[in-house]
Each structure stands twice: as C-alpha cells, then as structure tokens.
Amino acid sequence: MPKSIPRTYSSYSRDALSLLGGLIRIARKAGKFTAQEVAERAGISRGLLQRIEKGDPKCEIGVVFEVATLLGLKLYDADQATLVGHLRHTEEKLTLLPKSVRKTTRAVDDDF
Amino acid sequence: MPKSIPRTYSSYSRDALSLLGGLIRIARKAGKFTAQEVAERAGISRGLLQRIEKGDPKCEIGVVFEVATLLGLKLYDADQATLVGHLRHTEEKLTLLPKSVRKTTRAVDDDF
DNA sequence: TACTTATGGTTCGTATATAGAACATAATTA
C-alpha cells in the first residue's frame, strides 16, 4: 500500500451507508438494546458499532451485515424471491455470460 | 487490536455477501467491462475487486457500495420509496425514539 | 435536585486489509 489516495464516495453510496446505519440504530433502540450489548453480541467493540451506525464507509462489510442481521434487518428485501432463490438466479446468469470479457479485440478495421 | 478473535458470520450474512458480489460480477460482465477497467474507475486494485466479487466479508463497505453504484446496481430496492425518502423516514423514527436506552433501571424489586 | 448510565469522542498499539507486482492458468480470437 505505497500510495495513500483518499477514497471518494458517490452521494448515492454515502446515502446508502447512512440509511443502513440509521436502520441499524433504529432497530437497536426499538429492541431496547444498549450499544454495549449489541457490540458484545456481535463480537465487536462499542466504538466500531458507533461507526457503523454513523455510516462510516471504512468498516468491514461483513461486520455491518452481521450486526444488521443480528438486529433482524432484511439485507435484501425479499418481497417475492428468497435470498437463496436470488443466489441461484445469480449463478444461472453467471453461467450464461462469457467467462472472460474480451476487449476491443484489436482487429484489422481499427484504422479508420 | 491486541486480541485476534476470528470473526464469525451467520449464513444469512454470508449469503447476502455472496449475492451482492455475484450481482456486481454480473453487472460488470453485462457491461462488458474488464476487472481492470472497473477497478481503475473505482480507484481500487484488481485484487480487491476480485475479493468483492467473491463476497469477502473483510472489505470496506464503502468500496463495495461504490463499485456497486458504479455498475448501476440499486443498493436499496426502491420499489416505492426513494432512498432519500427512506432517509427522511429514518430520521423521523430516530427523533421519536429515546436518545438513550436505559437498562433495567436497577430498581428495588430486583431481589426476588 | 443528585445519581446513574448511555452515548460520543478521543488516543494509542497492533493486527490486518490493501496496492502493486509477479506469475500461472484459462479463455477468446485470428
């Protein structure tokens, strides 16, 4: 990690992070859990939970998802399709697509 | 970080991560982008993009969201409510809830 | 009011995720 380039995020991503963090906070308060309790059950520090609830982009996604799951949040609004169904669908799509994305194929008619 | 406790993830979280990574990969291939291209546009390394597409829990959530956004994925299936609307709703809920979760209030009738 | 507890914000040391390069393999094209 030689270069230290500060990361930038689109407003959409930041909004999504804030939303997810806010939902987590709401779920925690709705369940009458203290930050300490949730942090312990999730196996993380209270400080990290605070960052998660704030929507800090620099958190492990696995931990964020785990906390959300712990509090009963649905990560994927499975209105009709279940998560597993979604996964199966994903795999199907992947098998149909070419395994490598071949670029402009440096062909002959490139000299126009 | 003195102690090194390996993190554990619920199957639901792992499925969600795999799903998100798979959707990202599908979107990338559908758009005919090479991993190199997407990584460059996202300002990350190709190796990190691979881990993201694999659903590695130990990635910054901000980067994952950013890549997803870059490829046009909707992080929150805004069937009816927009993201911003969701956010407003979140804030409303938060203002209604007590700001601190007060625990069992260590009262008198605790000696049963 | 005073008391208790939750929350928010530091700082510091360390475990670890990351970038970058290198290499091998797989996949597509001519």
Place this chain on the structure above:
DNA sequence: TAATTATGTTCTATATACGAACCATAAGTA
C-alpha cells in the same frame, strides 16, 4: 493451431481499521 488477453492467485510492504482504555457530556431515574 498459435497468439493475446482476462482472470486467478500468491507475495511483500505499508497504510489503516480495529480493540481497549480513557474522559466528557447527555439523558434517564429516583
């Protein structure tokens, strides 16, 4: 088929997220 390119994987050095221990403030309770 050969040639080219994408992908997958491993390695090392470094930037940084994390846990832990603080303190200050806010918020709920008696």
